[in-house]
Amino acid sequence: MAIAGELIDRFLGDLNRLRLDHGVLGLAVSGGADSMAMLLLAAEALDTERLAVATVDHGLRPEAAQECALVADACRKLSIDCDILRVTVAEGNTQEQARIARYAALGEWARERGIGAIATAHHADDQAETLLMRLNRGSGLGGLAGIRSRTRIDGVNADILRPLLGFRRDELRAIVEANDFDFVDDPSNLDDRYDRVRMRKALAEADWLDAAALARSAKHLEEAERTLQSLADMSWEGSAEVSGSQIRVSYSNLLDTNARLVRRAMTTLGATITLGEVIDFLKAGRECANIAGILVERRDDSYYCSKEPPRRGD
Structure with missing residues (x-):
């Protein structure tokens, strides 16, 4: 040819x-x-x-x-x-x-x-x-x-x-x-x-x-994205604790890493949420909130994600 x-x-x-x-x-x-x-x-x-x-x-x-x-x-x-x-x-x-x-x-x-x-x-x-x-x-x-x-x-x-x-x-x-x-x-x-x-x-x-x-x-942005995701994956493997319907992930000094860890915990528990939505929540600085049916709490050096209990009568 x-x-x-x-x-x-x-x-x-x-x-x-x-x-x-x-x-x-x-x-x-x-x-x-x-x-x-x-x-x-x-x-x-x-x-x-x-x-x-x-x-x-x-x-x-x-x-x-x-x-x-x-x-x-x-x-x-x-x-x-x-x-x-x-x-x-x-x-x-x-x-x-x-x-x-x-x-x-x-x-x-x-x-x-x-x-x-x-x-x-x-x-x-x-x-x-x-x-x-x-x-x-x-x-x-x-x-x-x-x-x-x-x-x-x-x-x-x-x-x-x-x-x-x-x-x-x-x-x-x-x-x-x-x-x-x-x-x-x-x-x-x-x-x-x-x-x-x-x-x-x-x-x-x-x-x-x-x-x-x-x-x-x-392509450069893809490489940066892969690097950030790799950092989050390593943090998850080293620190995430899954206990029934609750997941604890360690706090990081990087907002992006925190967001990726919290999002992974939430999706593991069945939520559908984008990384951008999690970043917006973390930027707001709230200690506790229900997002997409998941209770997200910041305690000391960790985030705790757990399924919200069903309401009475559900």
Whole structure:
């Protein structure tokens, strides 16, 4: 194939920094230019017998079946196994529900195939758009870390890898075009009803904004987020005490660490709460409060989190 060695080396280097499992690598390929480029890069960089592709038919557009067939045909040319996963998308926010259904199907596929890692085709321009969208919403560090290069998603017992976060949209498209592989343009990528589409257009018009630099900033923020989470995890392992429906965590001089410890205790007890909400509570300086059904108390050098007893008559 006509792919520069420098591009293959970049892809393989980024992928190997993310992989913990070096068994069969799953590729989530939609048929768009980005994921088709990932497919071609992987086929050049790795043994195709150690690759497996899944493409998801959400059943939302008449063209979806043809797009899945396009992916399957490309995989046949490359001698890579391909499975077409058909899902039913629940009512509600279409993009979010499609995402939930897609990852659920990919998780089940990975479990059945014994795949420990799935690569998706998110790239630097996606990262820049995500960072700007979250800045606009006032997100904290966790949100500003953007699209994680390696993460876990609820219900998916496999690492989700993003080896293309160092690549630009245009260079991925060029890879596919140079190799005469067909790809599809999802019409939803032009639909101004979606926040991401509007941000993409705004970013394209702001020539003073460098998408690659924004993506690098998101990477630095991700590294900071991982460091803070590691500190909190070490503190939890060393000091958390679980006693029935109560959990004690040690007080730290770092607000962020305290918030992560308290949030972990609360979610362990069944609460649903964001890190930002816990930070707001701690900043208020209250010694005791009920938050999301959990009683949180500050006593001396510790926080105590316990389930609120049911009210009489409940």
